[in-house]
Amino acid sequence: MINQVYRLVSPRQFEVTYKDRSLQSDYIVVRPTHLSICAADQRYYTGTRGKEAMAKKLPMALIHEGIGKVVYDPKGEVKVGTRVVMVPNTPTETDEIIAENYLRTSKFRSSGYDGFMQDYVFLNRDRIVELPEELNPSVLAFTELITIAMHSIVRFEDRAHRRRRVFGVWGDGNLGYITTLILKRRYKDSKVIIFGKNQYKLDHFSFVDEAYTIDEIPDDLLIDHAFEAVGGKGSQYAIDQMIDHLHPEGSISLMGVSEYPVEVNTRMILEKGITLIGSSRSGRSDFVNTVEFMKEHPDFVEYMGLLVGEMQEVRTIQDIVEAFEKDLTSSWGKTVMEWKI
Template sequence: MINIVYRLKSPKFFEEAIDSIELKDVVVRPTYLSICQADQRYYQGSRPSDVLLEKLPMALIHEAVGEVIFDSKNVFKPGDKVVMIPNTPFGRDEFRPNYSKLSKFRGSGFDGFTSDLVCLKHDRLVKLPSDFDLKVSSFIELMTVAYQGIMKFNEFKKASCNVLGVWGDGNLGYITALFLKELCPDSKIIVFGKHIENLNLFSFADETYLIHDVPKGLKIDHAFECVGSAASQSAIEQIIDLINPQGTINLFGVSEYPIPINTRMVLEKGLTLQGNSRSEREDFEGVVDILQKDPQLFNYLSKLVTNVCEIKSLDDLKMSFDMDYISDFGKTILKWEI
């Protein structure tokens, strides 16, 4: 079957490529996609030049939902709405697949979801309830990153969990704080950020503070760093200063450059640094489950939808990336009609 893949050939330049797709496993037509900061780094050309040379041309986008059009095993029915899992194992080892060197990630290690059709194995899909908001569901993958980090934190935490701090008032910080409130209901959730207009949206949090206006004597038990890039250095410094002994610092933010950390105080306080990246099938199932059990979460998550762009051409796709780049907060959703 003829398929068209829409790849980024070089920064800010998309091209169409005719490809073929076999009628095997499950064939899905993407319907709603969501732009991630990682996609923007490729589009803007802000990744190192050797990385761009190695990766491009490549179809972007790893956050997406779609509609099943064919299933070789009849596990899914035509028309079923599904969330697509970008992490793709090419073998098994003793490591969790989202951390395994045997896995590749769509929109990073190989083509993402900007194509007419996508062929995936059955375990790379999770069926969505018919009443789910597909615009919000398009960034379930981002939710799973927060979810798997929280699940891992709950498994390994040592100290008390009376006060949990979230650094970062962007999309991931918002989702992480929201899910902490849902999954750790007995804990106080405090959010630290730089933008008062963003912090005002965290109505579900117990307290919010600008990072330069934190009350004297405030302490937290564990921290979740959702800042990333060079700014993560100051966030981690503040976390180390405010965290109680034997706390866990959960790192989510991605930086292109090494970030110095005050290891003297890490040692003195007996802190644990926990890295979190990507997610696996059980995280997608977990997120779908909690969204189904508490539909009120959709009301909060819908506040992240700031742009909805109908994509009918490559010019529309380029415009959506340009629009997303100048947005200070929220997600740009692509209604895929190309």
């Protein structure tokens, strides 16, 4: 069959390419229905990823957050029409210590390999996770982003000490919102505090115990563990504040991505015995955990609905461009494309 792939060929310019794909394989074929735009996709779209990276990775189909419906399973194990979330990480080997998303040989869609902006996506059997039909598809579209927070929290639980009375999350964007909400549902008897720059964004965090703008944090406020969801140069200042407000031997979970190195106060990290826990992307187990979490906490999905900022029906390449441009001007939430192209 001929599959149409919608690739970014240069900043703000998409083109259709055609790939001949055989159905005589073990791949499950999924028709995308809802795709969500990520900040990483925007860096490619706008050309701010850097000339070297752009030259190396383009042309490439964008989007690594998305859901779809199964249209073909060569083994007949998955019913046609089943709603699934697509796992963008594609490992080529296994390791008894290193998780699939940290193996250097793993491929990641929309980062050097074609993402989900295609008519049909051909996936290995373990790269899909079935979804409940009753959940909001616009929220399910960015399940992958939710798995990032889930993965970080699971890593924290494996590595940090067991005193977990007060959590602090720095970053009032999408990832900060998701992380605080998971923590609040997972640790019902603990205090969860959000720290951010923008009061109008902090106003969305109605479920937290306390909220502070970063220039109004009480000097005597202390937390047991911190999560950084800022990224960029701002993560340097966030980490400094975390170090200042952490109890000795607390942990800092780092999630924000920065294109450039940031300075870290190693003296105080050593003096307080702080544990830094880095995490990036996620694997199949995180998708399974996240889907089960959403089933168990229906109110979590309702709160996630507040993150749906822009909805764009996509039937043409111009619709794709409009979706990305709307996302650039959006001040809150996620832009979701209803994929009808």
